[in-house]
Amino acid sequence: MLAFLGFLTVVLMLVLIMTKKASPLVALIAVPVVTGIIACGFFVTDPENAPGVIDFVANFKSMGKMITGSSGIGSVAATGVMFIFSILFFGILTDAGTFRPIIKKVLDLVGTDPIKIAIGTAILAAIVHLDGSGAVTFLICVPALLPLYDALGMKRTTLATIVALSAGTMNILPWGGPTIRAATALTPEGQQTDAVAFFMPVLPAVLAGLVCVLVIAVFLGRAEKARLGNVALAGKAYVEPELSDEEKALLRPQLFWVNIVLIIAAIAALLKSGFAPAVIFMVF
Structure with missing residues (x-):
């Protein structure tokens, strides 16, 4: 019962x-x-x-x-704090415009080739999903890529499929929802949940999964190219969405490399430092 x-x-x-x-x-x-x-x-x-x-x-x-008690909120409090501060960390980086040059560079590289666009979609979704939030990934990737897909005549379902595959694979990160929930469920009663320790053994599988996502993206891109034939973009190019005055005030383009170093250092600290993930995200 x-x-x-x-x-x-x-x-x-x-x-x-x-x-x-x-x-x-x-x-x-x-x-x-x-x-x-x-x-x-x-x-x-x-x-x-x-x-x-x-x-x-x-x-x-x-x-x-x-x-x-220790088998209730007490066992997941640290995980909840980690989740809160990971969203704050990556949210601040997003507001500062850290990912905007990366998005623009990826879109510049893919051009009008459906295969490159499919691969670029997978890479872009993986980068954006570093914050572990699926909603944010779709809110950034779809508005950025949809005009390009529509201009070429590529299927919107192809965009949704690739973004979902890439985000789903990246969602296994220690601060992603599935890993947090699985680690919490499998942690012995009375012990603190350690999502990073839970994640490390499956890291090779996650990397293999990302390779599979790229392979699937290539197949989908080739299918689109075969369906469309040699379609040109007819002079259309990617146009960055207009930002509000409030959003512009938050941009810190001069700190791009500082923020990139912060991201790399935070991930390295998560995997190797031994400190609790909640502490690392709070500090960074």
């Missing part, structure tokens, strides 16, 4: 969020609390001294400790 309630909790949260019946924050808090209260009627309070005896009131009172 407890296992069933656990699966039911996950299903209900997904349904509420995907159907927009509740915001993610409300669904993630309310559903587990409700199913937790229901579970109080199935959990044996003292199996050693009173096997089979269910004390609903005692179980209900223990819920608070279960939520905030």
Whole structure:
């Protein structure tokens, strides 16, 4: 019954969020609390001294400790802090315009060749997804590349497929959602979650996955080239989207290389320093 309630909790949260019946924050808090209260009627309070005896009131009172204790928020607090500061770190870098020259360079290199465009899409999505946020990746990559795809007549589904493949592979980073959740679930009760230690053994698989993404991008690009034939861009070129005055005020083009060094140093520190990822992102 407890296992069933656990699966039911996950299903209900997904349904509420995907159907927009509740915001993610409300669904993630309310559903587990409700199913937790229901579970109080199935959990044996003292199996050693009173096997089979269910004390609903005692179980209900223990819920608070279960939520905030070492097996609850206490076990994921450091991971949550890491996630918050990783988003802040890469968000500040994005606002400073660190990735804008990289995006422009990639788009300049791909030209009007569908194969190069497909490869460039994969590389660009992988770079942008360093922050571990899928939403940010699509918000940056799609507006930047969609005019180019439309001008050439390339399928929009090709753009979506390549970005999703690249972002999905990069999402295995220690500060990505899937790795954080998997590491949390597999960490013994009472111990702090270490997403970096969990990530290191699968690093070769992630690198192999990125190679596979590039190979798939080549195949998709060749298919597009064969479908379109020798299509020219008809003089159209990539035009950078206009920035608001607030966005322009945040740009720091003179600090581009400083920011690149920060990114490289932060990743190196995450993999080799031994410090907790939350501390590293806070410092950087």
